[in-house]
Amino acid sequence: MVFKQVNINAFVRATAICFVVANHASGLKLAGGMNFLLLLSGYNLAYFLFDKSSVQIVKSFFITVAKIVIPCMGLVVLNFIYFNTFQWQEFFMVSYAFKVKAVSNFPIWYPQVLMQMALIITPLILIFNFSKHVAKYPVLVCLLCLIVSLTINILSEKQYPWGREAHLYLWNFTLGWALWAVLKVKNFKNCLAATAIVLITAYLVLLLNTNGSYDPILRFIIFISISLFFIWFQVIKLPYMLAILVYLISSATFYIFLFHMILFELFYYLTELDNATFNLDLPLKCIFAVVISVLLWATVSAGRKGFYSVQQARKSN
Numbered sequence: 001m002v003f004k005q006v007n008i009n010a011f012v013r014a015t016a017i018c019f020v021v022a023n024h025a026s027g028l029k030l031a032g033g034m035n036f037l038l039l040l041s042g043y044n045l046a047y048f049l050f051d052k053s054s055v056q057i058v059k060s061f062f063i064t065v066a067k068i069v070i071p072c073m074g075l076v077v078l079n080f081i082y083f084n085t086f087q088w089q090e091f092f093m094v095s096y097a098f099k100v101k102a103v104s105n106f107p108i109w110y111p112q113v114l115m116q117m118a119l120i121i122t123p124l125i126l127i128f129n130f131s132k133h134v135a136k137y138p139v140l141v142c143l144l145c146l147i148v149s150l151t152i153n154i155l156s157e158k159q160y161p162w163g164r165e166a167h168l169y170l171w172n173f174t175l176g177w178a179l180w181a182v183l184k185v186k187n188f189k190n191c192l193a194a195t196a197i198v199l200i201t202a203y204l205v206l207l208l209n210t211n212g213s214y215d216p217i218l219r220f221i222i223f224i225s226i227s228l229f230f231i232w233f234q235v236i237k238l239p240y241m242l243a244i245l246v247y248l249i250s251s252a253t254f255y256i257f258l259f260h261m262i263l264f265e266l267f268y269y270l271t272e273l274d275n276a277t278f279n280l281d282l283p284l285k286c287i288f289a290v291v292i293s294v295l296l297w298a299t300v301s302a303g304r305k306g307f308y309s310v311q312q313a314r315k316s317n
Helices: 008-025 033-049 054-083 109-127 130-136 138-155 166-182 188-207 217-232 240-251 253-271 281-316
Strands: 003-007 235-239
Touching: 003 008, 003 240, 008 033, 008 217, 008 235, 008 240, 008 253, 008 281, 033 054, 033 109, 033 166, 033 217, 054 109, 054 130, 054 253, 109 130, 109 166, 130 138, 138 166, 138 188, 166 188, 166 217, 188 217, 235 240, 240 253, 240 281, 253 281
Parallel strands: none
Antiparallel strands: 003 235
């Protein structure tokens, strides 16, 4: 059997988004994937931007968030048209701040949290000359940010079982910063330290979120498991075809996030299977949502490459 190495970043991203799809497809409460994707967003922000100036960090962060929020706003508008309604709080990505039930048929809380987080974090980065301090004391600064985020979570009154407000998810994001700082050199000692940070953080948050309408222990088992893979591995060897599938799912993560719940509805419309049927419909609709999302990503990516190739050819002529 032929094996292919898969970068751990791609592997954990694909794994996390598959858990998101499975969680929304069933009543099994397989949550934890989105929490890890927030952690990964924080890690990637630190990895790619923390060696730049504070202004560059803020600018790049807002561009990244805009690339997520703007398509989501487009999908929100389509939902408004389909359901023949309009909700200004949802359009401006603040519906959870107003405790308003979302109209949109996708997890809109994620782009809302990212946007609100950007508005919270970026002024602090500029005011406290963040880049200078994080360059000099990366571990200390990032751990301090994590401690502040955890303190905010602990002291905040929860309005939802898990809390959809940005300040309650801030610990996920800054935990990514802390892992970046500790794992700048990936050796056994640093991996052990990173593991301890994840376990202690998860324990503290879990301890303070047991009064919700569901038990979040499974969420943390999934979240911690994916995090440990991310900490301890740099690459994973998989059978060749499975490795290709992982890379495709990883690349199409945002498309899967945007469209999987809509594609669930399309699946039932096309198959006429009862929504309550817990048979083959669960794995089939998950596969359907992932495959169609990957095909959408591949189509858009091919279109972009073709467009840029034409532009380059015109310039060269």
